[in-house]
Amino acid sequence: MIKLFLCPGSGNCLKPWLAMSQTRQSFEAVSVDVLAGEQKSPEYLRINPLGVVPYLITADGAGIGESNAMLWYLAEDKPLMPPTAQARAEALQWMFFEQSKLEPFLSPARFFTTILPSEKYAREADIRNWQLAAEPGLHRLEAHLAGRSFVLDCGYSVADIALFGYVHVLEEAGLSLADYPATARWIDTVTATDGFRPLSDLGLSLARAA
Ligand SMILES: N[C@@H](CCC(=O)N[C@@H](CS)C(=O)NCC(=O)O)C(=O)O
Known part of the structure; x- marks a missing residue:
């Protein structure tokens, strides 16, 4: 197992x-x-x-x-695996994007804001820098998700799960979902997927x- x-x-x-x-x-x-x-x-x-x-x-x-x-x-x-070579390459593109443009900033901003809030005031400047660093990636994702149900045209996939990991808790990193309406809708759609x-x-x- x-x-x-x-x-x-x-x-x-x-x-x-x-x-x-x-x-x-x-x-x-x-x-x-x-x-x-x-x-x-x-x-x-x-x-x-x-x-x-x-x-x-x-x-x-x-x-x-x-x-x-x-x-x-x-x-x-x-x-969950995209069915074509093109779609698999697009999935990898978004998964690398998640690890380079979002996770390195959302994860520590959330950690010191929500998981270990005792450190929040001591790390205030770092948290602001991580939030600012996450914003371009979040805007890029928001533009991509406008008018789409999922990240890839072929439907729900590993790319959605990878991005969902930290994007769905962006408010716990001190950011606002109101700034990302297509992303907020996508979060609801992912949350409603089977299983x-x-x-x-x-x-x-x-x-x-x-
Ligand atoms: N890029 C790695 C990140 C792994 C990572 O940094 N995990 C964190 C928890 S989310 C951790 O174990 N942190 C403890 C440490 O770095 O000592 C992945 O996607 O799995």
Whole structure:
């Protein structure tokens, strides 16, 4: 069975969780307490030397890092995988865009605004810089989503899940969805897709990594 190491509340961890839920793949979820630094423990570093979550171990025992690489693996032969070479290339384009233009800014802005708010005032200038850095990417996505249901013409895909990870919680990063109406509509559409489950459904009845 697939094993997924993850922590609650993470947009990157939501991605493989959602892909497995929506493609009905069973898996064992293992909780890693990132706030307590468990991802840097010797036990966890033996599993994933990069010391981050999510991390996926396939049924054959191979390890896969990077949330979007996991999406690609999990979507193989499933409807989430775009059907043509052109559409697959477009999906990868948006998945690289997510990791370079959105996630590096939305994730820390959200972390210090919502996940660890005790740091919010000390990190005020950083948070503002991350918010400003995220805006061009969010405007680019907003322009693309205007008049569309999903990121790709072929329908709901791995590209939507990759972008959804942090874009759907942009207000937790101190930004406003009112500035991105097409994106807000797309978030509602993704949330209504078959088998959608928030990461909070995972609950706390998880195995521990270390
Ligand atoms: N690009 C990686 C990012 C992985 C990552 O930075 N994960 C965060 C949680 S969302 C983490 O483990 N942070 C703890 C740390 O860096 O020590 C992915 O998409 O999987």
